[in-house]
Amino acid sequence: MSKILIVEDEKILNEAYRTVLTKAKHKVFTAYNGQEALDIFAKKAPDLVLLDLRMPTLNGIEFLKKLDPIKNYPETHIIVFSNYDDQEEIDQAFKYGATRYLLKAWSSPRDLIKVVNEMLSQKVNRSTKIAR
Amino acid sequence: MRSGLQKAIELNLTSNKDMAEADALFLSIGDGALVTDSRGRISRINQVALNILGFKRRELIGKWYPGIVVAEDKDGKVIPNLSRPITQVFLTGQTVTARIYYRRKDGSRVPVALTVSPVLRNSRPVGAIEVFRDITHDLALEQTKDDFISIASHQLRTPATAVKQYIGMLLEGYAGKISPTQRKMLIRAYDSNERQLTIIEDLLKVARVDSGNINLHIETLDLVSFLEDIISEQAAKARKRHQKLSLKTSANKLLVSIDANRLRMVFENLIDNAIKYTPERKNIVVEARQSFNHAEVNIIDEGVGILAKDIEKLFTKFTRIPNTLSVEAGGTGLGLYWAERIVKLHKGKIVIKSTIGKGSTFSVHLPLARKFFTVKAS
Numbered sequence: 465m466s467k468i469l470i471v472e473d474e475k476i477l478n479e480a481y482r483t484v485l486t487k488a489k490h491k492v493f494t495a496y497n498g499q500e501a502l503d504i505f506a507k508k509a510p511d512l513v514l515l516d517l518r519m520p521t522l523n524g525i526e527f528l529k530k531l532d533p534i535k536n537y538p539e540t541h542i543i544v545f546s547n548y549d550d551q552e553e554i555d556q557a558f559k560y561g562a563t564r565y566l567l568k569a570w571s572s573p574r575d576l577i578k579v580v581n582e583m584l585s586q587k588v589n590r591s592t593k594i595a596r
Numbered sequence: 597m598r599s600g601l602q603k604a605i606e607l608n609l610t611s612n613k614d615m616a617e618a619d620a621l622f623l624s625i626g627d628g629a630l631v632t633d634s635r636g637r638i639s640r641i642n643q644v645a646l647n648i649l650g651f652k653r654r655e656l657i658g659k660w661y662p663g664i665v666v667a668e669d670k671d672g673k674v675i676p677n678l679s680r681p682i683t684q685v686f687l688t689g690q691t692v693t694a695r696i697y698y699r700r701k702d703g704s705r706v707p708v709a710l711t712v713s714p715v716l717r718n719s720r721p722v723g724a725i726e727v728f729r730d731i732t733h734d735l736a737l738e739q740t741k742d743d744f745i746s747i748a749s750h751q752l753r754t755p756a757t758a759v760k761q762y763i764g765m766l767l768e769g770y771a772g773k774i775s776p777t778q779r780k781m782l783i784r785a786y787d788s789n790e791r792q793l794t795i796i797e798d799l800l801k802v803a804r805v806d807s808g809n810i811n812l813h814i815e816t817l818d819l820v821s822f823l824e825d826i827i828s829e830q831a832a833k834a835r836k837r838h839q840k841l842s843l844k845t846s847a848n849k850l851l852v853s854i855d856a857n858r859l860r861m862v863f864e865n866l867i868d869n870a871i872k873y874t875p876e877r878k879n880i881v882v883e884a885r886q887s888f889n890h891a892e893v894n895i896i897d898e899g900v901g902i903l904a905k906d907i908e909k910l911f912t913k914f915t916r917i918p919n920t921l922s923v924e925a926g927g928t929g930l931g932l933y934w935a936e937r938i939v940k941l942h943k944g945k946i947v948i949k950s951t952i953g954k955g956s957t958f959s960v961h962l963p964l965a966r967k968f969f970t971v972k973a974s
Contacts (some may be wrong), residue, residue, distance in 0.1 A: 480761035572767050573770070
């Protein structure tokens with residue numbers, strides 16, 4: 465069982481991911497913006513963060529900048545789960561420590577579990593930048 | 597203010613009735629209009645043009661047009677004299693249409709749509725006539741339309757994504773076992789949702805390319821292995837229709853400088869169309885070759901073909917050619933429009949040839965990476 469932090473401001477999506485990942489036997493924490501996510505991260509030290517980018521209060525990129533996972537949490541997987549595939553946003557996400565970039569629109573619950581489990585089964589590797 | 601010109605007309609009236617009629621016509625053009633001599637000096641200008649540019653007639657008459665009225669592109673960069681539409685007309689003898697910005701006398705910018713044509717006497721250009729109009733309102737409307745599409749699509753995407761997650765959960769048994777009939781219905785709903793997401797995606801892509809706010813992320817790569825990669829991913833779709841999809845190339849390597857993500861989508865779109873519009877058990881060949889200083893990718897199908905009158909419509913928005921082969925719902929009619937825009941941004945083009953009943957060839961021309969070309973040339 466791994467600890468997963470879901471950061472997603474849309475309640476309906478946040479709940480969907482929680483259901484899916486809990487069913488996949490993970491311990492799930494949820495946050496609705498980057499600021500909440502920082503607080504929960506500090507307390508729970510998750511193994512993986514599922515991170516939306518465009519959120520109020522503190523967005524996903526700002527969250528990554530503050531968390532600085534490359535320096536502070538090199539062992540933590542960070543899957544950006546966004547609806548936007550602007551190259552600038554993808555580049556920024558990887559620059560500040562994302563380990564994978566997934567598009568919400570093309571990921572079914574099954575796809576999501578597959579990617580999450582695949583990543584958790586490996587060590588963090590920041591040299592491959594997969595975005596799709 | 598108009599007296600000078602009116603006098604000219606009167607003079608012409610007595611001396612040459614045809615000239616006077618031409619002058620009267622010129623003055624009553626509802627758009628801005630001006631005439632220059634063969635050296636680009638303004639010889640005539642109507643009131644609408646003066647209103648748009650904010651100059652007085654005497655400030656312009658006899659002046660070198662590119663010198664006195666500054667032209668800029670949409671980013672505010674001054675268009676050099678050689679690239680000015682009027683200069684192009686003198687250089688090529690052809691009519692030029694363009695959308696540019698002029699600097700008014702007071703320094704403000706005005707967007708204009710213009711047409712410049714050569715004035716010929718004994719087939720020699722003796723001057724040029726430029727007709728232009730202020731398109732401030734057109735641009736504002738276009739902007740509103742683009743914003744609307746963009747905002748509406750963004751707003752639609754979140755609920756559509758949620759539908760996908762929840763139907764996905766039902767299908768995967770999260771809420772208990774489902775009957776075969778329930779599964780069938782849910783799959784229909786899931787597929788419809790996929791289609792909806794595709795449409796939203798297409799609308800957003802088109803809104804972005806239409807807005808002009810598109811940054812290509814150019815990298816230099818080998819087109820041959822790039823295509824191999826795409827084809828191996830598309831092969832499953834072709835196999836489903838018992839078609840053979842193959843790559844044919846005489847070159848080992850074709851270096852091009854492209855936005856890989858976007859061109860991947862362009863080729864996927866073209867190959868996907870070829871698969872859909874080709875009967876089962878036929879072939880689709882993707883051919884990559886060098887032709888002079890550009891790379892040419894031909895997507896050759898043995899499909900139903902496209903009528904000549906439909907070919908020219910293919911690159912317009914929301915055009916869909918009915919597919920007699922397929923029972924599945926057609927696309928949005930935005931794919932080819934978007935593809936052509938993207939290829940054009942790469943300074944390339946898409947050329948279509950087709951014979952009814954035999955098949956179509958979609959050729960994508962892309963400039964070769966400069967380095968590669970010099971090596972070949974030397």
